[in-house]
Amino acid sequence: MTAKARRGPYVCGIDAAMDVVSGKWKSLILWELDNHGVRRFGELRRGLPGVSEKMLIQQLREMEQDGLINRQVYGEVPPKVEYSLTPDGRSLNAALAPLGDWGTARAARLTADGTLHTH
Amino acid sequence: MTAKARRGPYVCGIDAAMDVVSGKWKSLILWELDNHGVRRFGELRRGLPGVSEKMLIQQLREMEQDGLINRQVYGEVPPKVEYSLTPDGRSLNAALAPLGDWGTARAARLTADGTLHTH
DNA sequence: TGCACTACTTACCTTTCAGTAAGCATGGGA
DNA sequence: TCCCATGCTTACTGAAAGGTAAGTAGTGCA
Numbered sequence: 505m506t507a508k509a510r511r512g513p514y515v516c517g518i519d520a521a522m523d524v525v526s527g528k529w530k531s532l533i534l535w536e537l538d539n540h541g542v543r544r545f546g547e548l549r550r551g552l553p554g555v556s557e558k559m560l561i562q563q564l565r566e567m568e569q570d571g572l573i574n575r576q577v578y579g580e581v582p583p584k585v586e587y588s589l590t591p592d593g594r595s596l597n598a599a600l601a602p603l604g605d606w607g608t609a610r611a612a613r614l615t616a617d618g619t620l621h622t623h
Numbered sequence: 624m625t626a627k628a629r630r631g632p633y634v635c636g637i638d639a640a641m642d643v644v645s646g647k648w649k650s651l652i653l654w655e656l657d658n659h660g661v662r663r664f665g666e667l668r669r670g671l672p673g674v675s676e677k678m679l680i681q682q683l684r685e686m687e688q689d690g691l692i693n694r695q696v697y698g699e700v701p702p703k704v705e706y707s708l709t710p711d712g713r714s715l716n717a718a719l720a721p722l723g724d725w726g727t728a729r730a731a732r733l734t735a736d737g738t739l740h741t742h
Numbered sequence: 743t744g745c746a747c748t749a750c751t752t753a754c755c756t757t758t759c760a761g762t763a764a765g766c767a768t769g770g771g772a
Numbered sequence: 773t774c775c776c777a778t779g780c781t782t783a784c785t786g787a788a789a790g791g792t793a794a795g796t797a798g799t800g801c802a
Contacts, residue, residue, distance in 0.1 A: 514730055518650040518719055521726030526645060528790075531637040545749055556791065561750065581799050582748040592729070599725035600637055606718035607640030610711070611633055647760075664779055675761060680780065700768045701778040 524570045525596065529555055529563045534589070534597045537573065542588045572596060643689045644715065648674055648682045653708070653716045656692065661707045691715060 514520040525531055529552060536551045537543060543551070549560055564587060567573045572593035578584040589597070633639040644650055648671060655670050656662060662670070668679055683706060686692045691712035697703040708716070 514726070515651060516654065517723035517726030517728075517730065518654075519726065520730045521722045522645075522650070524726075524729070525722075526641075531641065532634060535635065535637070557750070558752090558792085559790065581797085583750080585749065596725055599721040602718040602721055603640045603644075604636035606715055607633070607636030607638065607643075609636075610643070611636065611639045676780070677762090677782090678760065700770085701776090702768085702780075704779065
């Protein structure tokens with residue numbers, strides 16, 4: 505097996521969720537897809553500044569395996585592939601919302617304190 | 624600087640929250656401290672089966688730096704140190720709850736499908 | 743003829759994360 | 773005198789995550 509052997513026995517729910525959402529770009533992919541509904545590979549790449557093609561595909565593949573996203577291939581040339589969220593992906597994104605709010609509030613706190621190094 | 628140079632500019636709130644909660648044991652530490660209120664180092668270690676002393680301290684120190692936990696040292700011999708959550712730590716734990724529920728539901732789904740390898 | 747477009751794939755390297763094992767300081771009890 | 777307990781610290785090692793750069797296929801267009 506080349507893919508990660510994950511889905512091990514989990515200590516708790518957070519564990520199980522983290523297994524699926526950890527990875528530098530996954531939450532952003534979730535967000536992009538939830539916002540736009542459907543996105544092509546190139547659109548996603550342009551929507552996530554700094555991601556490399558290798559990383560983007562890697563994360564998309566894992567998310568597909570984990571049942572978070574759908575991958576629709578059109579047999580055209582040049583190739584066309586569309587990605588969208590599954591119901592699981594959408595509910596995960598919803599479950600991440602409070603965490604996002606917490607993070608936003610924290611970032612605001614840090615900026616106010618001058619603790620954040622913005623450059 | 625020996626500590627991680629984190630708190631970089633964040634793309635979104637999830638990013639900021641993940642920066643602080645990623646790490647193999649942090650969510651479990653949060654959970655333990657929320658459950659018990661106050662715990663000594665040894666109690667935490669015994670409460671997190673499989674954690675090494677090195678990892679536990681590393682994560683506790685980072686969480687302290689991030690303002691999630693309080694560290695109370697008693698100048699005794701043998702040493703005695705007590706850890707507890709700050710208000711930020713408690714609110715983070717609350718924000719993690721929906722994610723935990725999602726993960727629990729997912730784990731249940733996987734087990735029902737027979738997709739999960741339990742041994 | 744050759745270049746562009748798209749969605750990948752591959753090889754290689756660096757950085758980060760995590761685990762093991764050992765050592766340290768101090769005082770009390772056997 | 774030696775060992776035990778506690779809460780660390782340090783050095784070394786391996787594994788995993790992530791980054792860079794280049795290559796691939798097939799068609800259309802200049």
